[in-house]
Amino acid sequence: MSIAQNIKAANKKAGRFYATGKRKDAVARVWLSNGKGNVTINGQKIDKYFGRPVSQMIALQPFEAIDAQGKFDVNVNAHGGGLSGQAGAIRHGISKALVEYDEGNRPALKQLGYLTRDPRVVESKKYGRHKARRSHQFSKR
Numbered sequence: 001m002s003i004a005q006n007i008k009a010a011n012k013k014a015g016r017f018y019a020t021g022k023r024k025d026a027v028a029r030v031w032l033s034n035g036k037g038n039v040t041i042n043g044q045k046i047d048k049y050f051g052r053p054v055s056q057m058i059a060l061q062p063f064e065a066i067d068a069q070g071k072f073d074v075n076v077n078a079h080g081g082g083l084s085g086q087a088g089a090i091r092h093g094i095s096k097a098l099v100e101y102d103e104g105n106r107p108a109l110k111q112l113g114y115l116t117r118d119p120r121v122v123e124s125k126k127y128g129r130h131k132a133r134r135s136h137q138f139s140k141r
Contacts, residue, residue: 015034016032017032017097017098017100017101018031018032018097019032019094019095019096019099019100020093020096021089021090021092021093021094021095022092022117023081023085023086023087023088023089023092023117023118024081024082024084024085024089024118024120024121024122025080025081025085025121025122026078026081026082026085026086026088026089027078027079027081028076028078028089028092028093029077029093030074030075030076030090030096030097031075031076032073032074032094032097033073033075034071034072034073035071035072036070037069037071037072037073038073038074039074040074040075041078041086042076042077042078046060050083050087051083055083055084056087058087058088058091059087059090059091059094060094061112061114062095062114063094063098065108065109065112065114066098066105066108066109076090076093078090088118091114092114092115092117095109095114096115099115
């Protein structure tokens with residue numbers, strides 16, 4: 001067994017499940033453990049980290065999909081991108097960790113599209129233009 005498999009087996013035995021979620025430029029490392037529903041993101045409670053309730057809802061959607069609200073403690077290390085991208089990355093990571101916890105969660109999460117990494121990213125800027133597609137303002141004279 002490799003080192004990674006040993007770590008995975010030890011975490012599973014201890015009741016911790018790890019997954020990485022991605023969205024845009026954001027990356028979220030997610031650890032799930034049995035608990036009371038505490039969600040910590042970069043050392044802060046979820047309502048303090050995400051000011052918008054919509055971002056909180058997006059991040060916690062996988063628990064609603066499998067009726068597991070309040071059954072897991074979630075510890076997240078998120079970086080890169082903005083808050084919206086981080087919320088999507090956290091949703092992706094939680095979904096993958098729930099599948100790690102129990103393969104029976106896979107069909108419900110897959111049907112809602114939570115296990116698929118959203119491939120949409122910002123288009124790169126082109127030379128001779130203001131942005132990716134925005135052209136210079138035309139001047140007649």
